[in-house]
Amino acid sequence: MILTETIKKNVYEAAMENFDLAANALELHPDVREMIKYPERILEVNLPVRMDDGHIHRFEGYRVQHSTARGPAKGGIRYHPNVTLDEVKALATWMTWKCAVVNIPFGGGKGGVTCSPKDMSQGELERMTRRYTASILPIIGPERDIPAPDVYTNSQIMAWIMDTYSMTKGYPIPGVVTGKPISLGGSLGRNEATGRGVFYTIQGACDHLELPLKEARVIVQGFGNAGSIAAQLLHSAGATVIAVNDSRGCVYNGTGLDVAKLIVHKEKTGNVLGFPAAEEIRPNELLALKCDILVPAALENAIDEENAVAVKAKIVAEAANGPVTPEGDKVLESKGIFVIPDILCNAGGVTVSYFEWVQDEQHLFWEAQDVYNRLERVMKTSFAEVLKIHLEHKVSVRTAANMLGIGRVAEATRLRGLYP
Ligand code: NAD
Numbered sequence: 349m350i351l352t353e354t355i356k357k358n359v360y361e362a363a364m365e366n367f368d369l370a371a372n373a374l375e376l377h378p379d380v381r382e383m384i385k386y387p388e389r390i391l392e393v394n395l396p397v398r399m400d401d402g403h404i405h406r407f408e409g410y411r412v413q414h415s416t417a418r419g420p421a422k423g424g425i426r427y428h429p430n431v432t433l434d435e436v437k438a439l440a441t442w443m444t445w446k447c448a449v450v451n452i453p454f455g456g457g458k459g460g461v462t463c464s465p466k467d468m469s470q471g472e473l474e475r476m477t478r479r480y481t482a483s484i485l486p487i488i489g490p491e492r493d494i495p496a497p498d499v500y501t502n503s504q505i506m507a508w509i510m511d512t513y514s515m516t517k518g519y520p521i522p523g524v525v526t527g528k529p530i531s532l533g534g535s536l537g538r539n540e541a542t543g544r545g546v547f548y549t550i551q552g553a554c555d556h557l558e559l560p561l562k563e564a565r566v567i568v569q570g571f572g573n574a575g576s577i578a579a580q581l582l583h584s585a586g587a588t589v590i591a592v593n594d595s596r597g598c599v600y601n602g603t604g605l606d607v608a609k610l611i612v613h614k615e616k617t618g619n620v621l622g623f624p625a626a627e628e629i630r631p632n633e634l635l636a637l638k639c640d641i642l643v644p645a646a647l648e649n650a651i652d653e654e655n656a657v658a659v660k661a662k663i664v665a666e667a668a669n670g671p672v673t674p675e676g677d678k679v680l681e682s683k684g685i686f687v688i689p690d691i692l693c694n695a696g697g698v699t700v701s702y703f704e705w706v707q708d709e710q711h712l713f714w715e716a717q718d719v720y721n722r723l724e725r726v727m728k729t730s731f732a733e734v735l736k737i738h739l740e741h742k743v744s745v746r747t748a749a750n751m752l753g754i755g756r757v758a759e760a761t762r763l764r765g766l767y768p
Contacts, residue, residue: 359648360434363441365674370750373743380758384444387437389413393483395461397476400469407476409461411484413493414440417760420491421457422447422698424498424527425480425505427473428647431460435648439498442669443698445753446691448760450730452702457493459484465500477505481512488513490523490709496701497527499572499647503539507532523708526701535704537719538697543577544720545696545727546667549688550582550641552731553663557686562586565639567661569593570646571620574667574694576611578643583607587641591634594619595646598634599626635659644671651676659685666690681744689746691753692734699726 364385371381395407410433413421423443426436436458444456461480465473487493497506506525510532513524522533530536537544554561564587568575571592579589588604596619599605605626613623621628635642635651636658644650645667651659656672656679664680665688666672672680672687680687700723707713730752738748 359438363438387414395479410436411459412440415444415455419453421493422454423458424496425459426498427465427500431462448753448756450695477508526704536716540577541700542574542697546578547581548727575645597621601626
């Protein structure tokens with residue numbers, strides 16, 4: 349069974365449930381909850397696109413701005429067959445708390461188009477992207493809402509968005525999206541930022557739990573941008589990556605996979621299957637393998653109350669957004685597993701997106717090492733702040749992260765005078 353079969357649960361309800369837990373712990377006034385809990389703006393668009401065979405196909409797309417209390421909305425665009433409005437609302441909500449956790453001056457947004465990018469030609473993808481950009485154009489912009497890549501979108505797609513937006517203004521506006529190619533105003537270090545941020549938070553968790561990273565056995569579910577980079581950095585730090593999967597299947601080697609070679613293999617063949625020196629296992633066996641660190645880096649709801657029972661990791665590092673359901677969370681918590689929640693764990697991506705936007709706005713670009721150093725500082729500071737709340741308030745690490753993020757948004761809203 350792979351994730352696409354279990355994605356039916358409503359992730360927006362999970363996002364609301366997590367909000368309530370943190371809001372209760374913060375003892376937030378009901379008026380404040382009414383003001384900050386729900387998306388500020390939702391845009392639903394129909395995208396008629398000429399396909400290569402000549403017919404017009406209509407795609408449905410969304411852009412949700414959950415909050416602009418702390419700055420312009422910020423969040424990725426997802427191309428996937430399972431994209432729904434509720435999923436985009438959940439992802440936009442998490443972006444608000446995430447930007448606040450790492451204390452960058454952005455609110456939360458997210459976009460998505462329900463489509464099967466793997467079955468589309470480059471021409472079809474480009475025409476759909478340009479149509480989508482034109483449709484959401486009235487609400488995006490460097491001061492309003494800044495999209496970025498998410499699942500199955502990449503720097504090329506960001507380049508088309510930037511170009512379409514700039515065409516309407518008559519001059520180049522790189523700050524409208526992040527995750528762009530370097531030659532169009534992208535930032536060095538953006539491509540690996542999410543995985544790198546995941547790595548820094550895992551380092552923090554290992555220090556806290558006194559678990560030597562060099563002795564750790566790691567499983568990565570979802571070997572895409574976030575998962576493969578996190579795997580590579582963990583491997584370089586001496587950890588042993590024993591199993592990974594992608595949408596096509598799983599590979600396992602109990603003595604360790606050669607991550608760099610696996611990345612090359614995936615680039616060449618499009619998936620992890622067929623990698624030499626590894627055996628194929630079933631996706632549901634992956635989560636049950638004995639390991640120290642499990643990195644869910646694919647999609648939402650990957651770990652629920654049923655399969656959480658089998659998880660043997662000491663640390664679950666949520667590289668993906670919303671990979672653990674609230675019920676799954678309770679099971680992991682009862683087993684004493686240290687969960688690094690998504691809004692902290694994968695915040696490296698949006699942090700370097702912020703750096704990219706700053707560089708674009710200033711027309712002054714930084715060296716890769718500057719980006720890494722600043723990212724490390726942000727991730728380690730945020731990890732320490734969340735850990736402090738977790739220990740002081742005796743709440744789960746997820747609730748602690750939500751308390752930090754939601755508390756900052758509530759404070760900004762109060763200071764803006766949006767509620768008495
Ligand atoms: P990606 O498209 O690069 O990779 C996704 C990977 O997941 C692919 O390898 C794909 O094969 C795999 N996958 C898809 N369906 C699967 C399934 N059913 N079972 C196992 N694997 C499956 O996407 P990404 O950018 O790495 O994003 C992954 C997750 O990380 C998403 O939840 C995304 O929202 C989150 N995230 C990404 C970034 C970023 O900067 N890329 C930032 C923050 C959060």
